[in-house]
Amino acid sequence: MKPERWSKLLLAAALTACEPAIIDHSPTSNLLDAETASLETGLGAWSAWYSVTVSRAPTAAREGEASLRVEVAEPYGWGVHLDNWPGFAASPGAHRASFWARGTPGRSLVAEMRVSWRDSGGRELQAETLSSPVLSGEWVRTARELTAPAGTERVSVEVTGAEGVPGDVIELDVLVIQALGAP
């Protein structure tokens, strides 16, 4: 194939890749990218933080066909976070944070999502935490309205729990940070 043919293919690929980013800028969309929110095609930005192994669970989902499976590997607490520091683009104002979770029944597992609002340099301006009820084998949604402070340009989330023993499993799906109202 001639070089100019390759150039056209690369241009086409680049243009196609831009489309989801444009959609992400809608004022009603999720600030987290689609993979991080839904786990449908991969782990998104999720990675193990401490005392866990993480994987995409293709047979367990609240929505679609997959969720984030967090398996506790050590006692005394666990955590997952994002590997895209300083996080996703965000703006000051009212937001709603929500996620769905379930866990190994009878284990008193609780998932806490900490939402960190950051400035352009990645410095944390404010953080707020949503705590799920004690998890069972049934999916439960946890939601809370939050306000990103002045100067916010990035948002990041992490999910942790204080309880758990090796073998416990927490599943997460449909994780959303949504700007409310006009941009």
Ligand SMILES: [Ca+2]
């Ligand atoms: Ca899903």
